[in-house]
Amino acid sequence: MAQKIQAVKGMNDLLPVEQKDFKLTAAFWQAFEDTVNRWTKRYGYRQIRTPIVEQTGLFVRSIGEETDVVGKEMYTFADNAGKTSLSLRPEGTASCLRAVVEHDLTYNAPQKLWYMGPMFRAEQPQKGRYRQFHQVGIEALGFEGPDIDAEIIAMCADLWAELGISEHLTLEINSLGNREERAAHRAALVAYLTAHENELDEDSKRRLKTNPLRVLDSKNPALQSICNAAPRLLDYLGEASQQHYAGFKALLDGLGIQYVENPRLVRGLDYYNQTVFEWTTDKLGSQATVCGGGRYDGLMEELGGRSTPSIGFAMGIERLLLLVHEYGRLNADVVPDVYVMQQGEGSTLAAMKYARELRAAGYDTAQYSGSQKLKAQIKRADQSGAHFALIVAEGELSDGTVTLKDMRGTHGQVTVPAQDLIQTLQQWKSE
Numbered sequence: 096m097a098q099k100i101q102a103v104k105g106m107n108d109l110l111p112v113e114q115k116d117f118k119l120t121a122a123f124w125q126a127f128e129d130t131v132n133r134w135t136k137r138y139g140y141r142q143i144r145t146p147i148v149e150q151t152g153l154f155v156r157s158i159g160e161e162t163d164v165v166g167k168e169m170y171t172f173a174d175n176a177g178k179t180s181l182s183l184r185p186e187g188t189a190s191c192l193r194a195v196v197e198h199d200l201t202y203n204a205p206q207k208l209w210y211m212g213p214m215f216r217a218e219q220p221q222k223g224r225y226r227q228f229h230q231v232g233i234e235a236l237g238f239e240g241p242d243i244d245a246e247i248i249a250m251c252a253d254l255w256a257e258l259g260i261s262e263h264l265t266l267e268i269n270s271l272g273n274r275e276e277r278a279a280h281r282a283a284l285v286a287y288l289t290a291h292e293n294e295l296d297e298d299s300k301r302r303l304k305t306n307p308l309r310v311l312d313s314k315n316p317a318l319q320s321i322c323n324a325a326p327r328l329l330d331y332l333g334e335a336s337q338q339h340y341a342g343f344k345a346l347l348d349g350l351g352i353q354y355v356e357n358p359r360l361v362r363g364l365d366y367y368n369q370t371v372f373e374w375t376t377d378k379l380g381s382q383a384t385v386c387g388g389g390r391y392d393g394l395m396e397e398l399g400g401r402s403t404p405s406i407g408f409a410m411g412i413e414r415l416l417l418l419v420h421e422y423g424r425l426n427a428d429v430v431p432d433v434y435v436m437q438q439g440e441g442s443t444l445a446a447m448k449y450a451r452e453l454r455a456a457g458y459d460t461a462q463y464s465g466s467q468k469l470k471a472q473i474k475r476a477d478q479s480g481a482h483f484a485l486i487v488a489e490g491e492l493s494d495g496t497v498t499l500k501d502m503r504g505t506h507g508q509v510t511v512p513a514q515d516l517i518q519t520l521q522q523w524k525s526e
């Protein structure tokens with residue numbers, strides 16, 4: 096036998112059935128997609144779809160060369176006989192803004208956009224962390240806030256409520272201030288960390304040189320006391336930044352949305368300023384962040400567009416759905432209403448016609464395909480989970496009757512004139 100070929104490590108198949116170590120089915124996923132379609136529409140956001148491959152320079156310029164995402168995790172390859180460097184997108188914001196600038200979408204009016212799709216990061220795979228993963232993201236372009244900052248948080252909170260997972264998510268917020276405030280804080284932080292350089296681990300020593308703010312992100316328990324005592328960015332915020340942050344918090348308070356202020360929340364991508372936030376859970380082990388985002392007021396200009404204050408977030412669909420699967424609710428019912436079987440000469444065509452009639456009347460209808468005996472067909476009908484079964488038998492074709500069987504309820508089995516089929520089903524369903 097030829098050797099089997101397996102999926103690439105860290106990339107999942109979505110199957111009609113649950114897998115041992117990956118519980119999400121395609122139907123569950125699709126039910127979530129339907130929810131997202133309704134949710135974004137309710138908030139007046141419009142969808143944008145961009146390619147999954149972009150020029151590498153786009154991500155270097157927007158996410159930042161020194162970030163883990165760009166520095167270590169991108170799938171990059173040469174195209175065009177080695178002349179162009181392309182990368183699989185590791186996130187959606189850069190592509191979204193590239194498209195908005197390219198097509199001048201914000202020329203007439205600000206834009207509220209959303210997207211959904213696969214992203215790629217060459218991380219070490221584990222539960223909740225994959226190499227191909229999926230995000231739903233929104234980007235609100237051309238809004239100064241803080242009202243929009245609060246709107247997108249409320250938007251998240253509504254989705255968590257709809258999915259029944261609100262109690263498992265905590266909102267953490269912080270403000271990163273503006274460029275000058277960050278520079279002043281950075282200088283103080285570098286001085287402080289340099290004074291403690293001997294106590295830092297290798298990773299933090301490297302970050303001290305490249306991106307000192309990220310040292311505060313360290314998960315190393317030995318560094319927690321140093322990090323806790325480090326200069327806080329919040330203390331370096333000027334009047335305008337403080338007002339923005341206070342306005343944001345006042346709106347959250349007014350909306351009754353609870354949050355925790357985390358002055359060490361810095362996010363892993365370079366484009367952020369002012370408001371940043373993450374929704375975290377203690378139910379997914381170390382992959383605790385389900386959704387993250389913030390303002391990136393300078394990014395559009397850096398990508399060649401006009402200065403456009405903006406904010407957005409993205410949630411990891413796998414992480415979110417693992418949480419929903421275990422603790423929340425999402426109706427992923429894919430069982431057919433009716434399962435159609437056939438028996439004997441000439442019954443296949445008649446069964447196909449009845450099945451189409453049922454579908455046209457709004458019943459999800461699966462039809463048996465093949466030539467097994469009725470007993471085997473009934474077994475299939477049972478496996479399908481269908482509520483009702485229709486048996487189209489050769490002997491009944493001439494007198495224009497069909498047999499209906501209630502597979503789950505108390506109506507038993509009846510033979511009715513074919514023209515009464517839909518009516519009988521309607522009656523059974525309503526009882």
Ligand code: HAM
Binds near residue numbers: 233234363391
């Ligand atoms: P991010 O924090 O890099 O932000 O990713 C957002 C979410 O994607 C994470 O909170 C996590 O749930 C999920 N995620 C990230 N990496 C993986 C992975 N390897 N496996 C599974 N899930 C993962 C961004 O991507 C920004 N573009 C968000 C944003 C939009 N900010 C402003 N607008």
